[in-house]
Amino acid sequence: MHFIDWLNRFNATHPWSHNDFYGPWIVRQVRSRGARKVLDVGCGTGNLVARLIPWADSITGLEPHTATARIAAERFASNEAVEIRPEPFEQRDPGDRFEAITLVAVLHHLPLQASMKGLASALDSGGRLVIVGCYRESTRADRLVSFGALLLNPMMGLIKTLRDTPADREGMTAPTAPARESLAEIAAEAALFLPGARIRRRLFWRYSLVYDAPRRGALS
Structure with missing residues (x-):
């Protein structure tokens, strides 16, 4: 053989979860920014949400896959700090702002340019975006x-x-899909909509992106 x-x-x-492997690292990125109001886009069954609970006052999980969202909602039904919404990121309330936004193996399911622009606009002043994503080799x-x-x-x-x-x-x-964009293509779009984002190639067919939104009133 x-x-x-x-x-x-x-x-x-x-089998094991390459996505959950990065959970502790993501939590450290959120904690180090002092974020208390967090949005997890494509939260799946809520493994990252569970890790974030001790460090956040409010966590919103968006999960468009109905059956998966139901599992997450039942899992956190007794926790008032967690809200699971069975909807895609594109249907979020455009007025909502978050101190941290996380995505794990989600961005390649979404239109890249529009999603990066939307994520940037959903961050509060000084908010942090943390992405662990998949890329095309x-x-x-x-x-x-x-x-x-x-x-x-x-x-x-x-x-x-x-x-x-x-x-x-x-x-x-949770449903999966092959990555469409290369790391270079992702970095090029990030340079336009998430200037200053820190992007790294990671093990287990993943990359990381961390972007900090400017604080209002900060000197340019």
Whole structure:
């Protein structure tokens, strides 16, 4: 059996969430900005929302997939600080502003340019946008990092499946889609609508983007 075939079979029997892997890092980005009013776009079953609860006064989760939104709403039904709305980001109240906005493996489901513009406008003064996203491989550097992830993935899968919980497994049932834009294309759009955004290629077929909105009255 070829090595890649073995990897595929092993990974299929030891699935783990590449998105949840970045949850602690995302929480640190939100906490370090002192954000208390948070919007999680495409919240899925609410694993990131659960991590954010101890650090936020108010969390709104948007999830357009009806069945997934229902799971999240039932999960946090007794928590008054959490509101789950079964709607896409495009249908949000345009008057709402948030001190932090998070997206995990969501932006590639949305129209890139319009979404970046909308996310910027939904941030409060000094608010922080934190994205962990998927990108289309297009360069040698992309493929090199992917090769490293390919080798590490089985090890992480073995560790994670020994420790996972029902919430972890349920979180991997949300709809998926292939990434359309390359990292260079994402960075080019960010330069237009999220000037100063910090973008990094990450392991496990992800990238991160952190953008801090200007504070009102700040000198340009």
